[in-house]
Amino acid sequence: GQQLNQSPQSMFIQEGEDVSMNCTSSSIFNTWLWYKQDPGEGPVLLIALYKAGELTSNGRLTAQFGITRKDSFLNISASIPSDVGIYFCAGRAGGTSYGKLTFGQGTILTVHP
Amino acid sequence: GAGVSQSPSNKVTEKGKDVELRCDPISGHTALYWYRQRLGQGLEFLIYFQGNSAPDKSGLPSDRFSAERTGESVSTLTIQRTQQEDSAVYLCASSLGPASVGGELFFGEGSRLTVL
Numbered sequence: 053g054q055q056l057n058q059s060p061q062s063m064f065i066q067e068g069e070d071v072s073m074n075c076t077s078s079s080i081f082n083t084w085l086w087y088k089q090d091p092g093e094g095p096v097l098l099i100a101l102y103k104a105g106e107l108t109s110n111g112r113l114t115a116q117f118g119i120t121r122k123d124s125f126l127n128i129s130a131s132i133p134s135d136v137g138i139y140f141c142a143g144r145a146g147g148t149s150y151g152k153l154t155f156g157q158g159t160i161l162t163v164h165p
Numbered sequence: 166g167a168g169v170s171q172s173p174s175n176k177v178t179e180k181g182k183d184v185e186l187r188c189d190p191i192s193g194h195t196a197l198y199w200y201r202q203r204l205g206q207g208l209e210f211l212i213y214f215q216g217n218s219a220p221d222k223s224g225l226p227s228d229r230f231s232a233e234r235t236g237e238s239v240s241t242l243t244i245q246r247t248q249q250e251d252s253a254v255y256l257c258a259s260s261l262g263p264a265s266v267g268g269e270l271f272f273g274e275g276s277r278l279t280v281l
Contacts, residue, residue: 058207094169094256094272095208140207151198151213151221153270158207 058141058156065131066164073139073159074125081143084117084124085153089138098139099126131163167191169273171257177279178247186242186276190259197240198258198270199232208256214240215263247280254278 058075065071075084083102087095099110101117101124108115114127124141141156170189178184190197199211210224214234225231229247234240244251254275260268 056207093274094258096272097269100269142208151196151215152210152224153198153200153208154210155200155207158205 056141056143056154056156058159060159061157062160062162064162064164067131067133069131071128071131071135071161072125073141074123075141075143075156076123077143077154078122079145080121081154082121082146083144084115085142085144086113086115086124086126087140087142087155089140089158091137095140128161131161133163133165136161136163169257169259169271171255171273171276173276174274175277175279177281179281180249181246183243183245184247184278186244186255186257186278188240188242188257188259188273190238190240190257191261191271194259194261194271195237196260196263196268197234198260199240199242200256200258201226202254202256202275204253211242211255244278247278249280252278252280 056075056077085100086098089095099108099115104121105119106117112129138158138160140158142153172187196215198213200208202208212222212232216237217234229245232242254277256272256275258270258272260270262268
């Protein structure tokens, strides 16, 4: 089945630093999504990307949908303590799989004040 | 309700027992999804509903797992004869539009299942 490789697995950074994480897939996706999950809560959508090459920003977050449709990255600029959490990429293949998202393994982000 | 509501929030059961997990989606949302998240892992797709029908149940791990949805609202995920490997957080999500238009998923807080 489809698999997403997300890296890095974890990051320890100082407040104010920029962060970059990415996902690669063995197959094509029609939609790329980035979620953040805080402890004990469900994932919350940060950014959605619907077209190959699309670059989208949401405040300090920027994400891109790779041209090959097999990869995506998320950048966080000027990190703050509340950025701490687990970040997941997710892809949707479309066709008969529209209801199914495939998730990466997550990137655990720790921000030191 | 204001968000996706799941119950119970925590469930501890003995191996071999059956469990039922409930999901109340956001009012008016037509699509409902179940995912499983093992400790330290990403989310695994289990099944999704469009209305009361389940077009894709390919993620259900075995025939011990089943789900139903009634009245285009509440859904129940049932795990029969639980095994220790079933221990995980079971997350439910709903979306306003049909899954085919890629509506944004809103997740509940999950039901944490521990099988002893």
